[in-house]
Amino acid sequence: MTIDVLAFAASPRRHGNSETLLDRVLATMEEEGAAVEKIVVPEVDIRPCKGCNACEKLNRCVQRDYMDYVYDRIIEADCIILASPIYCMGLTAQAKMLVDRAQVFRSRKFVLRLPVVPPERKGKRVGIFISTAGQDWDYVFDSTIPSVKCFFHVIDVRNKDIQYLMVNSVDEKGAIDRHPTANTDAERLARDVVAYLREVGVA
Amino acid sequence: MTVNVLGISGSPRRHGNTETLLDAVLDGAREAGGEIEKIVLRRLDYASCQGCNVCHKTGACIIDDDLTEIFEKIAGADVLVVASPIYSMGITAETKGMIDRAQYLWAQKFILKTLYYSAEHTRRHKGIFVSTAGLGWENVFDAAFPAITAFFNTTGFEYWDNVIANDLDRYGGIAGHPTALADAQKKGRDVVGLLLGLQAPEDTTN
Numbered sequence: 287m288t289i290d291v292l293a294f295a296a297s298p299r300r301h302g303n304s305e306t307l308l309d310r311v312l313a314t315m316e317e318e319g320a321a322v323e324k325i326v327v328p329e330v331d332i333r334p335c336k337g338c339n340a341c342e343k344l345n346r347c348v349q350r351d352y353m354d355y356v357y358d359r360i361i362e363a364d365c366i367i368l369a370s371p372i373y374c375m376g377l378t379a380q381a382k383m384l385v386d387r388a389q390v391f392r393s394r395k396f397v398l399r400l401p402v403v404p405p406e407r408k409g410k411r412v413g414i415f416i417s418t419a420g421q422d423w424d425y426v427f428d429s430t431i432p433s434v435k436c437f438f439h440v441i442d443v444r445n446k447d448i449q450y451l452m453v454n455s456v457d458e459k460g461a462i463d464r465h466p467t468a469n470t471d472a473e474r475l476a477r478d479v480v481a482y483l484r485e486v487g488v489a
Numbered sequence: 490m491t492v493n494v495l496g497i498s499g500s501p502r503r504h505g506n507t508e509t510l511l512d513a514v515l516d517g518a519r520e521a522g523g524e525i526e527k528i529v530l531r532r533l534d535y536a537s538c539q540g541c542n543v544c545h546k547t548g549a550c551i552i553d554d555d556l557t558e559i560f561e562k563i564a565g566a567d568v569l570v571v572a573s574p575i576y577s578m579g580i581t582a583e584t585k586g587m588i589d590r591a592q593y594l595w596a597q598k599f600i601l602k603t604l605y606y607s608a609e610h611t612r613r614h615k616g617i618f619v620s621t622a623g624l625g626w627e628n629v630f631d632a633a634f635p636a637i638t639a640f641f642n643t644t645g646f647e648y649w650d651n652v653i654a655n656d657l658d659r660y661g662g663i664a665g666h667p668t669a670l671a672d673a674q675k676k677g678r679d680v681v682g683l684l685l686g687l688q689a690p691e692d693t694t695n
Contacts, residue, residue: 297540298537298538298539298540298541299539299540299541299542302540328539334501334581334582334583335501335576335581335582336501336502337500337501337502337505337574337576337581338502371540373538373540373585373589373592374585374588374589374591374592374636374639374640374643375635375636375638375639376579376580376585376588376632376635376636377579377585378537378538378540378585378589379537379538379582379583379585379586379588379589380537380582382576382577382579382580382581382582382585383582385576385577385579386576386577386581386582388577389576389577428632428635429579429631429632429633429634429635429636430579430632431632432578432579432631432632433577433578433579433632435578436577436578437577458542
């Protein structure tokens with residue numbers, strides 16, 4: 287078995303700081319033997335949640351778009367990574383679309399009382415939130431965390447299995463490459479997560 | 490003298506709890522003599538910010554779509570009422586999509602320094618955040634406030650107050666909430682009354 291990593295690059299800017307940091311994590315995970323897939327959120331067709339609540343009855347979304355594929359992949363993956371820069375003190379609108387569409391899992395779990403992942407896979411999934419911000423405020427990520435926790439909670443990643451890699455004071459494209467610790471932190475995190483997933487018997 | 494009140498509904502659902510609460514604010518504002526306009530974001534066609542940072546050099550957004558006119562309306566409003574339900578502990582993607590597009594104003598303010606709101610301007614421009622949440626948690630709105638604060642700062646509005654109601658799953662919707670709609674109407678009346686008072690020429694009081 288190979289460790290299955292599913293990553294979402296949710297910045298509208300390609301190859302900017304948050305995606306570069308994500309790429310560093312993914313490259314290290316690949317070196318460690320994991321299979322990685324990166325979905326560039328602004329380049330696929332993901333529409334916002336309509337708030338229709340039909341998923342509370344249908345156990346699926348009424349919208350037919352790229353989320354059909356993403357829903358399946360979210361369940362299959364052992365590690366799910368969300369990478370978003372901070373825009374206006376929050377996730378990007380593109381990232382929030384993805385998070386809000388996870389409402390299907392919330393309905394499945396808390397309304398329909400159905401499993402999201404099979405019982406034997408519970409506690410064997412890791413979530414990683416990668417973020418970058420131009421501002422140097424130490425609290426710049428705070429208001430984003432609740433939505434991130436919400437996302438991982440409904441897709442059956444335990445709170446203690448969420449890892450955070452958040453770097454502030456990186457604004458212009460390429461700033462992340464000059465950061466003193468971000469890249470080594472990314473590599474270490476990637477190795478730690480792969481080691482953890484092996485330890486719990488994923489692969 | 491007119492007080493222009495612009496309400497923006499960022500809910501994907503029409504006439505749900507949040508929009509109903511927004512309507513109550515706008516009704517109150519109308520009663521007090523305000524000129525009301527309501528925008529429903531889901532009826533518009535717009536892209537979110539592309540993160541291209543061109544506005545950091547030009548002060549203008551490269552995107553020309555339905556939001557372009559909305560930002561003109563925002564600039565002409567005295568009261569800006571932004572309404573969004575809480576989805577996954579935050580504002581909706583529709584609302585965030587609009588807020589992120591204000592980056593060109595942020596660039597004018599902080600990079601190009603071509604935009605400046607005087608204290609007097611901000612005092613005469615009031616922002617209200619309207620929100621609802623199904624959950625009863627007291628902290629359910631907390632993560633939404635910073636983005637709203639950023640938006641009002643960027644558009645030159647004083648973040649005057651919140652009109653928020655949580656625990657709506659328990660109340661069976663906004664209509665079941667004991668005080669929210671009446672409170673919302675009062676807030677609408679009060680903000681227009683306040684601005685009419687500020688607009689009154691001071692030299693006529695003698």
